[in-house]
Amino acid sequence: MEYTKINGRDFYNMVVNASNKLLEQCDFVNALNVFPVPDGDTGTNMSMTFKAAVKEIENMETDSIGEMSKKLAKGALMGARGNSGVILSQILRGISKGLEGKKEVDATEFAIGFFEGSKSAYKAVMRPTEGTILSVIRAASEAAISSDKKDIVAFMEEVTVKAKEMLDRTPELLPALKKAKVVDSGGMGLYIILLGMFEALKNGIKAELKDITVGSSNNTLAEATEEIDIKFGYCTEFIILGDAKGAKDFQREIENLGDSMIVVGYDDVIKVHIHTNDPGLVLSKAVALGELSKIKIDNMREEHRELLINAKDKEANSIDNEYENVEEEKKYGFITVAMGDGISNIFKDLGIDYVIEGGQTMNPSTQDFLDAIDKINSKHIFIMPNNKNIIMAANQAAEISDKDILVVPTTTIPQGIACATMFNCDSEVQENFNNLKNTIQEVKTGSVTYAVRDTEIDGIAIKEGNMLGLVEGKIKEVGEDKKDVAGKVLNDMIDDESELITVYYGEEVSDEEAKVFEDELGEKYEELDIQFYKGNQPLYYFLMSVE
Helix, strand or coil: CCCEEEEEEHHHHHHHHHHHHHHCCHHHHCCCCCCCCCCCCCHHHHHHHHHHHHHCCCCCCCCCCCHHHHHHHHHHHHHCCHHHHHHHHHHHHHHHHHHCCCCCECHHHHHHEEECCCCHHHHHHHCCCCCCHHHHHHHHHHHHHHHHCCHHHHHHHHHHHHHHHHHHHHHCHHHHHHHHHHHHHHHHHHHHHHHHHHHHHHHHHCCCCCCCCCCCCCCCCCCCCCCCCCCCCCEEEEEEEEHHHHHHHHHHHHHHEEEEEEEEEEEEEEEEEEECCCHHHHHHEEEECCCCHHHHHHEHHHHHHHHHHHHCCCCCCCCCCCCCCCCCCCEEEEEEECCCCHHHHHHHHHCCCEEHHHCCCCEEEHHHHHHHHCCCCEEEEEECCCCCHHHHHHHHHHHHHCEECCCCCCCCCHHHHHHHHHHHCCHHHHHHHHHHHHHHHHCCCEEECCEEEEEEECCCCCCCCCEEEECEEEEEEEEEEEEHHHHHHHHCCCCCCCEEEEEEEEECCCHHHHHHHHHHHHHHHHCEEEEECCCCCCCCEEEEEEE
């Protein structure tokens, strides 16, 4: 087929087909992770982000490509997971800017969207690195702007080919990719999206969104399973299609009708979440601002009764409603991210308000952070992501939220625990923030996991199934026995200034194995304090810190 112009319906079919294609190739993209560890999740993050975006336009009836792309960008913004997902959301946001106000576009106008997408992506990253998804969107943008094609099918083919050429070059731009003999995973995800868009146009595909779960945090905020008195029984969520400038006034208007309220405005959309006993009254006030969409009302008392009946051990450790009845605003609130009920309990014992379930294999979305922020009645909220791939989503949530949010850039669980331990509630906000950033620098982190494929990293030959010892995220030790590798990792981290060794052992390590390891370390490092905790974390046999 030939297209000299495309409208909102055409664009819808393009992005839905792209979402389906990315979903099908999700595991392949995950497998391109440079490190051969079992937590490569770029494909999952990009697919979940893109699917959240497409879900937002699934029921739109407009033919306007400007309106369609704008709604798509908003869905991606709220659903963004991981660094790759956040960058993808910014690409879509830029494309939306380029298509703003257009009912249909020709190839030249569509090219402007790609240009704005590339510009937005680069602006989102503090230190842009070539050889990544950024290079691929830049190549696509440059091809789009320089193209003289009038047929948009031919135009998209040219853009996609140039994106693939840049993708194939990423190993030359990033030595780590070349050593691992892979292309950039984020770049591959973007190429698959572009290919899906091109194929939809070329083949005249009328796409239907495949409703297959890529992965989910499955109630990202842990849910309490103890008997509680739910003050406001109906969890009410909806979107107002109206001027976002009215968000603040509407928030004040309904604040006495319930709690756990979040009202977020963005352009012509206001997203509302509230726990209330009168959903009808809230909706009647909302409809005065505009058309209502995505209305969802859940009976929390009924759900909680079912949860009590079906509760599992890990659900009993969760804290979703633990602070449901907090009425007075406190000065400081805390959110962190962790996997493993042992580690979650440690954070709770240290005063963390909400532990979002997630980490290496399941990066929380921007929306997950906003939901957690909404639950905390504090003047200042500190977020500790504990993973470098989660920091961007946390920052994006901080920008959207109307609360004072400070994201402490923790990249490991031990760093997060150290920050929770060192926080001084009597100090002022900025002083605490600066102290926590300094605390991060003082914590050395090591871990032990396993290899998911054969490869070579920094001259170290690695076979699938090998135990991998990492120090600050870099592979330092390889062996057959997890305890031996853990011992070598600690030896790499300990120096004359070291005073404390802390070990969190995972769900695949028995209490007996941990006790043997603890005794061995006690004999070897008599002068150091040694602490062992049952973290129950998946994938990582040991998480360790030296301070």
